[in-house]
Amino acid sequence: MQIYSIEMKNFRCFFGTQRIDFSTDAEKNITLIHAQNGVGKTTLLNSILWCFYEKVSKGFEKPNNIINEEALKKNKFASASVQISFEHKGKQYDVFRSIRPDSRTSDLKIQMIEDDGNMRPLPEAGAKFMESIIPYDMARYFFFDGENATAFGSTENKDEVSEAVKNILGCHLLDRTLDDLQKVEKVYNRQIATNTVNLDTQKASNEITSNESEILDLEEKLVQNRKNLQYAKEEEQKKAKELQSLKASAELAKRRSEYEYDLYRHKRKLEELKSSETEWIEENGISLVAKGISDMAFDFLEDLRKKGTIPSPYNETFVKDLLEHFVERDGKRVHECICGRTFEDGDEAFRHILSLKELATPLELEHNLTKVKSRIDALKREAVRAPQALKRIENDILEKNEEIKKCEREIEEIGKQLKDNPEERVKQLEAARNEWLSKRDECVRNDANLNNKINRLKEDNASLQQKIDSAERSTLKSKLFMKKRDLTRLIYNKLKDLSNEDQKTAIKVISHKINEILQGIMRKNVKVSISSDFKIDMAIDGTDLGRSNGEKQLLSLAFISALVWFAKIRENATSQYLLPGTIAPLVLDSPFGQLDDSYKPQTANFIPEMASQVVLLVSGSQGDASVMRYIEKHVGAEYILVRENTGERGSKPVDEIKINGEIYEQTRYNSNFNGTSVEEITLGETL
Amino acid sequence: MADSIIDLDELNDEISLHLREIMKIEQRFTIENRSYETERLEKIQNYIDKAVKIDADL
Numbered sequence: 169m170q171i172y173s174i175e176m177k178n179f180r181c182f183f184g185t186q187r188i189d190f191s192t193d194a195e196k197n198i199t200l201i202h203a204q205n206g207v208g209k210t211t212l213l214n215s216i217l218w219c220f221y222e223k224v225s226k227g228f229e230k231p232n233n234i235i236n237e238e239a240l241k242k243n244k245f246a247s248a249s250v251q252i253s254f255e256h257k258g259k260q261y262d263v264f265r266s267i268r269p270d271s272r273t274s275d276l277k278i279q280m281i282e283d284d285g286n287m288r289p290l291p292e293a294g295a296k297f298m299e300s301i302i303p304y305d306m307a308r309y310f311f312f313d314g315e316n317a318t319a320f321g322s323t324e325n326k327d328e329v330s331e332a333v334k335n336i337l338g339c340h341l342l343d344r345t346l347d348d349l350q351k352v353e354k355v356y357n358r359q360i361a362t363n364t365v366n367l368d369t370q371k372a373s374n375e376i377t378s379n380e381s382e383i384l385d386l387e388e389k390l391v392q393n394r395k396n397l398q399y400a401k402e403e404e405q406k407k408a409k410e411l412q413s414l415k416a417s418a419e420l421a422k423r424r425s426e427y428e429y430d431l432y433r434h435k436r437k438l439e440e441l442k443s444s445e446t447e448w449i450e451e452n453g454i455s456l457v458a459k460g461i462s463d464m465a466f467d468f469l470e471d472l473r474k475k476g477t478i479p480s481p482y483n484e485t486f487v488k489d490l491l492e493h494f495v496e497r498d499g500k501r502v503h504e505c506i507c508g509r510t511f512e513d514g515d516e517a518f519r520h521i522l523s524l525k526e527l528a529t530p531l532e533l534e535h536n537l538t539k540v541k542s543r544i545d546a547l548k549r550e551a552v553r554a555p556q557a558l559k560r561i562e563n564d565i566l567e568k569n570e571e572i573k574k575c576e577r578e579i580e581e582i583g584k585q586l587k588d589n590p591e592e593r594v595k596q597l598e599a600a601r602n603e604w605l606s607k608r609d610e611c612v613r614n615d616a617n618l619n620n621k622i623n624r625l626k627e628d629n630a631s632l633q634q635k636i637d638s639a640e641r642s643t644l645k646s647k648l649f650m651k652k653r654d655l656t657r658l659i660y661n662k663l664k665d666l667s668n669e670d671q672k673t674a675i676k677v678i679s680h681k682i683n684e685i686l687q688g689i690m691r692k693n694v695k696v697s698i699s700s701d702f703k704i705d706m707a708i709d710g711t712d713l714g715r716s717n718g719e720k721q722l723l724s725l726a727f728i729s730a731l732v733w734f735a736k737i738r739e740n741a742t743s744q745y746l747l748p749g750t751i752a753p754l755v756l757d758s759p760f761g762q763l764d765d766s767y768k769p770q771t772a773n774f775i776p777e778m779a780s781q782v783v784l785l786v787s788g789s790q791g792d793a794s795v796m797r798y799i800e801k802h803v804g805a806e807y808i809l810v811r812e813n814t815g816e817r818g819s820k821p822v823d824e825i826k827i828n829g830e831i832y833e834q835t836r837y838n839s840n841f842n843g844t845s846v847e848e849i850t851l852g853e854t855l
Numbered sequence: 856m857a858d859s860i861i862d863l864d865e866l867n868d869e870i871s872l873h874l875r876e877i878m879k880i881e882q883r884f885t886i887e888n889r890s891y892e893t894e895r896l897e898k899i900q901n902y903i904d905k906a907v908k909i910d911a912d913l
Binding site for chain 1 (some may be wrong): 870871873874877878881882885892895896899900903904905906
């Protein structure tokens, strides 16, 4: 990139239109701009950044006040603009950025100058276009605010140096990718944590095995218990039969047997009745619960029926048919009613029939209303019938309970009589029978207990197995997320390694260049090294005993120069994750400000070599003869920024500068405006 | 000098191949001048999910 010209209009301190044509001569590559402090050197530098990127350098005060205040006083609609013409890779461009006082954002216009000299607008270009020529991160080092120049030269410089090396390498994309990969890794870590189950599957599995073995034991016991039950039943039956065969107990024993049979029957019947009761509640409960609601719904529908709303007096299909039935009358197509009367679209009869359509009930709605009404009727009938049926079942249950109690009382009474029977054998048989009955009952209870235990253990095992299955599924998921996390980490590490290697290479190349520059400027034996954490060490004559401000500025200039050179050699780099370098003019603001006098000539000598186009902004003290002597043969264009004052000079000293043997005013009085103007200096013949 | 800066295209190990694909995703967002983080992270995750699945299938 090579800048041809800049035209500033009402930009900050620059009043009206001020123009600078930069030197594009390869031999005389310096454009020298003189200005006292506070007149507009930093503003000029920022006008370039603002035009290209709508940004300004750090420390540029009131960055939002772009429009010149004097211009706004004279015309409240005054706008500010900066127009830069430049060349990049053989093409010429014109970038124009402007801002109006009523707007917070600026307008950008980019045009390409065709070979035939015609301007072709690039409407799609926008801010992205300038980023593609010099990314802003890199531009900061080309359009360099020299007043902050010591930043790179100080001993506590590693953050600035690290940022500069990364920016000049175009690491933005790489840094974002590293950041993204770390975030993705965190997502996977969260998913791993979510899928990690705190279940000791081995312990759970052992518990299942132990439960299974217990179930086997219990099942064996159950089989044995059932044999015992059978045996107890048989023995009890034997004793009962024997009691029936003895004369002294036969009648009582037979009667008891009959009662026992009845008791069995009644109990079965009672079970059946209880089941019927449950079934009935399931089936008919709703009609009782919903009785209130169904009564209300019924009343509502009845009310609508009485009012004649439902069913509707008009059927929708009937009205539709009326409107769609046409006949020919006197060569005209007209509607015909079922009564034979004809009517036409839009006449009174038509509008009347059309209004009926709105009252007519659609067929589907009428059908649904009929269904709802019939369901409500059914519910109301059920609600009347239901309590009677339930009452019947409840009476039957009461009756059965009475019959059961009666049987039990009789059986107990017979038992007592047999127990107290005078016949010894009867007594013995009854006692033995009771004993077997007890055993039988005990077996029945055991049976129930064993079954309960077995079922509980089986349920426990099913639940444990479910937990194990779920844990295994989670473990599989977790393992998968771990794989993803590990792959993300590997990719991150790979990119980090590549980035470190690139930065190491960049540090090596840049520090080599800095040494080359400084050895050309300084008479002392200087050795600069940049550590892997980006700290610049400068050993002079073998020791690093601190740096003077001048040495700091010199080191900064050498560093900037090395960065610009590094960007140039990387112009055609094709790295997939780093931006290529660029060639651009170097704008240096106050580069000699803090230099020791002994370094000024050498630095001045070196400046033309820093870039193919250099714009040098100097104040009176920096542009003294010792500096100018070395650069004057490289100066292709020269300007002075003049402070214009509307007031009288009065007792203020004359502010003039001698350039090329001519005297130039740096401060002008009785001017038409307050602000800064640009004045071109005619170069002498010798230049 | 361009040669001294590492070129991903020259790296053929498996991780570099994955890295190349992820850089393509990131570049696409840059070219389209978009920087929606959620969308970027989602696309990277989709790529990693796919890469791990292919690896598991093999």
